[in-house]
Amino acid sequence: MEFGVTKIASLKANGVSIDIPVLVQPGQAPDTVGIAIGYGREKVGKAGNNVGVNAYPLLSVAKGIVNYSVTSNVDVKSSEIEYKLAMTQTHQTIMGRDIVQESNLKEYKKNPAAGRHFPTVATADGAVGATTLSMWEMRERNNHSWGMVIDLNSCIGCGACVISCQAENNIPVVGKDEISRSRDMYWIRIDRYYTSDMSHEVAEKENVNLVDMYHQMEDPSENPQVVFQPMMCQHCNNAPCETVCPVVATTHSSEGLNQMTYNRCIGTKYCANNCPYKVRRFNWFRYTENEAFDFHMNSDLGKMVLNPDVTVRARGVMEKCSMCVQRIQEGKLNAKKNNRRPIDGEIVTACAQACPTDAIVFGDMNNGESEIFKLLEREHKKRMYYVLEELNVRPSVSYLSKIRNTEA
Amino acid sequence: MQVTSPVRAPLVTSGKKLHDVTNDICKQVEGKPTKLWIVAFTISVLLLLYGCFCLYKTWTVGLGVWGLNRTIGWAWDITNFVWWVGIGHAGTLISAVLLLFRQKWRTSINRAAEAMTIFAVFCAGSFILMHVGRTWLAHWCLPLPNTYGSLWVNFNSPLIWDVFAISTYLSVSILFWYVGMIPDLATIRERATGISRTVYGALSFNWSGGAKDWQRYEQVSLILAGVSTPLVLSVHTIVSMDFATSVIPGWHTTIFPPYFVAGAIFSGFAMVLTLMLVTRKVFKLEDYVTVNHIESMNKIITLTGSIVGVAYITEFFIAWYSGVEYESYCFINRATGPYWWAYASMMTCNVISPQLFWFRKIRRNIAATFVISIIVNIGMWFERFVIIVSSLHRDYLPSSWTMFYPTMYDIGDYIFSFGLFFTCFFLFAKYLPVINMAEVKSILKSSSVNNNKS
Amino acid sequence: MSVQGKFLVGIFDDEDVLLHSVEHIRHEGVKIHEVFTPFPVHGLDRALGYERSRIDIVAFMFGTLGMILGITMIYSMMGIDWPMNIGGKPNAAIPIFIPVTFECTVLFTAYGMTLTFFVIAKLLPGLTPVMFDPRSTDDKFIVAIQLDRNHLALDKINQILKDNGASEVFEKEV
Incomplete structure (x- = not known):
């Protein structure tokens, strides 16, 4: 297959x-x-x-x-x-990349940073952390700084986050045919990776050449281990997508969100190409009021399912996870009306709200009282890492490495 | 006093006189369309109409009619765009760069090459408009004052650099081509009567050929050539930066600007050869576009093809030497993954075929040149396809890895561009002089067989 | 300045003969109105005593204008009017200026210079040119001498032309 x-x-x-x-x-x-x-x-x-x-x-x-x-x-x-088969993910292994970092309980007990890779860049002063370098000054975040932490240990791959996001953000149903053409519209997805028998270490030990190594890495083991990694827009502070949009349809807010301006987007798809996480989705067709997509957006009754706080996107426009900006704005407004700052837990994204194991934690990283702040403080230089950290895109979404409950 | 050379091969053969030059080229413009022209023109119009139907479907139904998906956002559309822009660059190179290097053999091919440039840029521009999800708003790429703020454009984006580069390139190419054509249009005007005379009279801008006019004209040509040369280098550099400034492995590489420019000249010369070999046969211009001209063009193909070959090897080497996991995988995947056949086509067509021109017999052979010129263009199409699709389809996160398959609309929109190009080219060949008569006449005394005989 | 009056027109067949003739004719004191050739003959403008064209200075000025406009446009749009956080990058960093400014420079140079050329040479669509002989765009080189600007007699000029290699000489009223 x-x-x-x-x-x-x-x-x-x-x-x-x-x-x-x-x-x-x-x-x-x-x-x-x-x-x-x-x-x-x-x-x-x-x-x-x-x-x-x-x-x-x-x-x-x-x-x-x-x-x-x-x-x-x-x-x-x-x-x-x-x-x-209509599969949103047709490649099953992680190809020896450190996108998912994991260890086991025995190692973790000895070293809280077990299984972690800390990417470095070679400079004249020796190897330095990849994210310590910058060609320009980073902008200040004076007010809120929205972020997320996803615990790979807690995620069971149930998919509740995907469905709640779809319900909250009016994500169209595209049908089996379009899914089989790799045109799903999900803003959050759960990447599921199986382990493979081949790895860099095994290849070095058994003297396997590079070409064969990569080919064998594509095959999952007979009895593999599994990891689930929810992946949505990382809201990178140095977003590669923002730089390349010709019409300024995607910018960065002062609170750390990567904004998507649907009505400005002319659909060059450069941003999607440049996204290393491939989280952006394009409206290939008109999914509303279209007989070819006879789902909830094609009938008056079905349209009552839609969330009135969120724009329904037109054909030819790019979309992606907005960290439920409608909920953020609503929360901030409510707090303002009550003459106070938003309290942690008041504003929660759809995915974080639906997650049964609290694997997704959303909050204001600038709020010292928030759960996310405490989590980041606790796991800094331990389990907390960013995916593709060496690209220095400075995501606002971080992950906690998976610790398997095994001795080896 | 013209400098004559007893050792250089003649550039105009069969003892042509000045009047012969005028006659040979004007009679193609003045005569009624031949049967062959009508057949060729009809075929290109049919291709254009079929292409228009595919374009209509693409614009009204959506980009979903193509084979693109969430992982591969660009495939045939941008491959075709870069292919056509690259082809266009040879025209400017022949007109501008060869003028600066005082290569007299450019005089019989520069008009047709420049026309090819303009039509190729039309085709490239059509793909830009096509690939955009909301084409009716494409004007938002221009920094025009508006009522949204004014909301300007993002000058960080290589696509905006592209907008400025391609539009400047198109405008300056049209200008250079047209200014060069004014004296020839005057020639046609003087021979024409009736409506033709009025039309060519209006087009020829009152040209009479006075020495003061020629003095200024030569200065203008030289300066246009002087700005067009860095322009052609900058335009394809900017096009290459669409890829080079991204973060995707296989795209993010500093070798792209010189590699793309060399590749553009490579494919452009091949297309000029394809067109001129047919044109010279049909219009009986073998005395103006001689085997020596063809040989010179083939030498440039060998040179630029070798640069491209070296660039391929360098890319491969750096993918390994850099130690970057993602970059090494990208290249191993290109050569051994699901698109290995595209990579193999690219390597055979682009690296091996231009090396055949080291053999004198092959580079002076018309049939071999024609075949190789087409092979080169096929190879260059595959090069862009490999760069774009094989880098996108397997990038950083393996969960997104998928395949791209073209649909009939990908192919149909490509056919549109061929229809557009050839329709324009055949109209040009019929109604405008395909060879720059004034320039050929200026080299006649020093470079014709007549001179060498005495 | 419209062209009017009686002219003596000399036809030449070869550009080298033409060049030498022009030198001799002017040496004899004849004022030449203009020489018409089917292609540019190198050295002819010097032989006729024309000053070098200053269109290159015009080109340079337009180019500078284009460059200034390009830089001003980008800086005022990205740095002053509506600065935004795009990819975390500074509002108007130097690298982004380079491609667009270069293109603006080239565009202004090319069009500014060429349109100036059209205007000063009076090359505009719709005007009908004064053609002394249609073969000046074909294969002959034409020397036009305005008789009322020359104090030499018609026959003398006629003789000078013939002595210097003119294949035909005729009068023309414009």
Whole structure:
């Protein structure tokens, strides 16, 4: 299976045969097949009719109990028919990069900065921290400084943040076809990486050449470990996207947010190309009131789901995570009306609000009382790191390295 | 007194006299369109119309009709833009740089080359307008006073530098081409009657050929050549900075400005050859665009092709030597990843083919030159495709890695540009003199066969 | 200054002959109105005693104007009128000036100089030129001598032209 293209297999069990596409899942026990039941319905409405294949006929009932596993006489035969699975992520491994930094409990107990990489740059004075260098003076942040900390340890990859963001920010539903063309519109995504048997250390030990090393790094292990990394706009203080927009459609606010001005954007897509985190999304079509996208934005009833505080974007315009600026502005205004500063916890982004494990912490980094301030202070030079720190884009979103509860 | 050289090969053959020059070139303008021209023109108009349909769909339905996605924001659109702009640079090089270097052999090819430049820049400009999500607001790239503040443009952005560079380049190229054409338009005017005379009379701006006018004209040409030379270097440098100033591995490299400029001249000369080899045959201008001219152009192709080849090797070396993980992966992926076939095409077409011109027999052979010129242009298209798509499709975060596949509208919009280019070029070839008569006449005495015979 | 009056026109076939003839003709005291050639003949302007053109100074001035306008435009827009935080960069840093200023300089140089050239040479669409002989744009070199500006007799001038290699000489009223 490559780039999301797989084959249809013919599966026979309990005398019933179905044709179903196959997703090769790293970590699936060998000689086993898992099928989700509940698909292939015919009388449920637009969302569920004729989506997927009905696997219920494969099950058997014995003594009044449904047997959900079939352990014998299962026959799976692959056909030559190709099928494109709609996957938002078609590459599964991390290719030996330090985007996700992790360690295990044993090492962490010895050293709170276990598993951390501190990128340095060579200068005339020796190797210095990558973010200590600057060609210009950074601007002051006198008032608020909004930021986020994402704990890779707590994230379970449930996806609640993705859905809450979509609901809060009127993110269009684009349909299976567009997803299979890698045109999802999610402002926050959860990158899920499997470990691979090959790494830089293994390649050095076993004398594997660079080309082979990278090719082997693309394959996940038979029994991989997994990490979930929520990724949204990092609100970089030295944003590469802002510099390259010809019409000043994206700028930086005095409170640290990367602003996106939808009505100014003419859609050159240079900002999306220049984003190293690839968090920007482009409106390829008109997703509202368009028969080709007959989802919630194509009916009066469906439109009642939309959030009136957030602009619905037009065709040809770029969009991305705004750190729920509508909520920030509302919170600041409420506080102002009550003659006080916003209290920490009053303003929360949709993703942070929905996260069941509090993996996402949002707040004002300039507020000494805030949870995020205390978290950053506690984990500075320990678990706290920025993704792609060496690029010196100075993100406002930081991550806490994952510590696996193992001894090795 | 003209300096004559008994050792240089003649640039105008078959004993042409001044009047022959006038006749040979004017009769193409004055005659009725030939059947061959009508067929060729019709084909290009059909391509243009098909392209217009694809363009209409792109503009009304959305950029989603292309194969672009969240990871790869630019593919065929910007590849085609850079390809056409690069091709255009050879025209200015021939007119301007070769004038400054006093290369007389430029005189019979500079008019057609400059026309090619202008039409190529039209095509490049069409891709700029096309690739923008909201084309009807593209004028916001210009720093015009407005009612939004006034909200100006972002001069940090290489795209704004592009706006200024490409528009200056187009305007100055048109100016240079037109000023050079005024004396020839006067020649046609004097031979024409009726409506033709009125039209060419208006176009020729009252030119009579007086010595004072020629004195100023020569100064103007020299200064235009003098500003066009840094202009052509700056324009493609600025185009290369669309990539070089970004952070993406494979794009963020300081070698791009000289590499792109050399590549532009490389592909531009190849396109000039493709066009002139056909034009000289059809218009029977073999005595003006001789094998010596073709050989000189091939030598430039070898030179610039070698520079491009060295740049490729340097890029590869630096990707390894820099020790930057992302950069080394980018190049290994280019050569061995899913787009390896594009990289292989680029290497064979651009590095190997120009080296064939070291052999005298090949560089003086018309058919071989024609074939190689097309191969070079294909190779240069792949170079831009490789740079743009292979760098974008696998950059920093592997979770975003995906593939790009072109759709019929990517291809259709490219066909539009061919239709536009050839329609313009055939109109130019029919209604305007394809060779700069005045300049050829000025070298006739010193560089023709007549002279060498005596 | 419109061209009017009686002219004596001499036709030459070769540019080297022309150049030498012009020198001799002027040496004899004949005032030449203008010489028309199908292509620029090097040394002709010197032989006719023309001052060098100062269009290059015009070009330089326009170029300087373009450069000043470019720099002023960027600085006033990015530094004064509406400075913004774009990528954390300073409002109007020196590197961003370079490409656009250069383009403005070139644009002003090219157009300023060329339009000045058109105006001073009276090369404008719509005017009809005074053509002494249509072959001046084809293959002949034409010397036009205005008779009422010359005190020498018509026959004398005629003879001088013929002696210096003119293939034809005729009178023309403009």
